[in-house]
Amino acid sequence: EAQVTQNPRYLITVTGKKLTVTCSQNMNHEYMSWYRQDPGLGLRQIYYSMNVEVTDKGDVPEGYKVSRKEKRNFPLILESPSPNQTSLYFCASSPLTGELFFGEGSRLTVL
Amino acid sequence: AQSVSQHNHHVILSEAASLELGCNYSYGGTVNLFWYVQYPGQHLQLLLKYFSGDPLVKGIKGFEAEFIKSKFSFNLRKPSVQWSDTAEYFCAVNYGGSQGNLIFGKGTKLSVKP
Numbered sequence: 001e002a003q004v005t006q007n008p009r010y011l012i013t014v015t016g017k018k019l020t021v022t023c024s025q026n027m028n029h030e031y032m033s034w035y036r037q038d039p040g041l042g043l044r045q046i047y048y049s050m051n052v053e054v055t056d057k058g059d060v061p062e063g064y065k066v067s068r069k070e071k072r073n074f075p076l077i078l079e080s081p082s083p084n085q086t087s088l089y090f091c092a093s094s095p096l097t098g099e100l101f102f103g104e105g106s107r108l109t110v111l
Numbered sequence: 112a113q114s115v116s117q118h119n120h121h122v123i124l125s126e127a128a129s130l131e132l133g134c135n136y137s138y139g140g141t142v143n144l145f146w147y148v149q150y151p152g153q154h155l156q157l158l159l160k161y162f163s164g165d166p167l168v169k170g171i172k173g174f175e176a177e178f179i180k181s182k183f184s185f186n187l188r189k190p191s192v193q194w195s196d197t198a199e200y201f202c203a204v205n206y207g208g209s210q211g212n213l214i215f216g217k218g219t220k221l222s223v224k225p
Contacts, residue, residue, distance in 0.1 A: 033212075040120075042201065042217035043155075090154060098143045098162075098205045100213055102154040 002027045004103035006091050012109045013081055021076045021106050023091030029101070031094040032074040033058070034066065036087040037105075043090070049074055081110040113138050115204050117216035124192055125224050132187040132219050134202030143205040144185040145213065146176055150198045158200070161185065172196070194225045 004025045013019055025032065033048035035058075045058030049068040063085055065077040074093075078085060086109050092100040118133035136142065143162050147155040159170025166178040176187045185202060199220045203213040 031212075035215075040217065043215040045212075048212065098213075099145060099157055099160055100147075100155075100203075102156070104154050 002101070004091055004093055004101055006089075006103035006106045008106060009104060010107050012111065014111050015082055016080050019078050019081060019108075021078075021089060021091075021108070023074045023076065023103060024072050025074075025091075025093040025101070026072065027093060027095065027101065028071065029093035029095050030071065032068065033092050033094070033100070034064070034074070034076045035090045035092065036060065037090060038087050046076065046089075078108075081108075083110050086110045113204070113206050113214055115202055115214050115216040117200075117202055117219050119219045120217075121220045121222070123222045123224065126194055127191050128223075130187070130189040130192045130196070130221070132200055132202075132221070134185045134187065134216060136183050136185070136202075136204045136214075138183075138206055141207055144176070144178060145203040145205070146170065146174070146185075146187050147201045147203060147215075148198045149201065149218075155201065158187070192221070192223050194223045197221060197223045 007022045030051045034046040035043040037043050044060045046064050047066040049055045089106045091103040094100050114137045116135045145160045146158040148158045149155045159168050161168045161178045169175045174189050178185050199218045201218045202216040205213050
């Protein structure tokens with residue numbers, strides 16, 4: 001089954017404790033992206049990647065890092081999480097047609 | 112800056128009412144247009160998309176949207192909503208045909224009363 005898989009789905013952590021949210025897609029898409037969703041703000045792009053080893057900042061990259069060492073994986077790294085990074089995070093991938101396929105989401109709470 | 116505007120933050124309708132959700136985008140170049148739906152507690156799913164051709168596009172679950180280039184609009188419609196259509200709806204635009212880089216509107220929450 002074609003899908004984008006994120007882990008963990010739910011996480012509660014404390015300020016400053018590094019964490020990684022994994023994302024994997026099995027559709028051989030070149031493009032992958034991370035979004036955060038906050039009430040009243042819609043979806044905002046954090047980082048995106050056009051291909052392996054090619055990443056770029058989205059609208060709200062501060063406090064986040066990404067890597068794209070393999071085509072299927074695009075982890076999101078929070079080196080030192082802060083409470084303002086409490087949010088619902090979505091990973092997505094895209095074929096050449098431009099439409100996005102989303103993962104199930106990861107709800108992160110930073111205390 | 113490129114942007115997408117959704118006119119309504121929250122729409123409340125009774126079952127069988129007709130629905131129209133507005134979406135306008137900035138910039139007049141080549142665009143690909145999308146509507147996504149997010150049911151409560153779920154991820155975003157594609158409702159319909161427009162790349163070229165007939166400006167009236169039909170999607171899943173009886174939804175349709177009309178691309179009006181002169182108005183930079185891509186409004187979503189459904190003749191008769193059901194309680195199961197309760198969800199949040201997002202309009203998204205891909206500028207210049209660049210792969211994947213979608214700009215999203217802030218979403219419209221639709222509540223359908225049974």
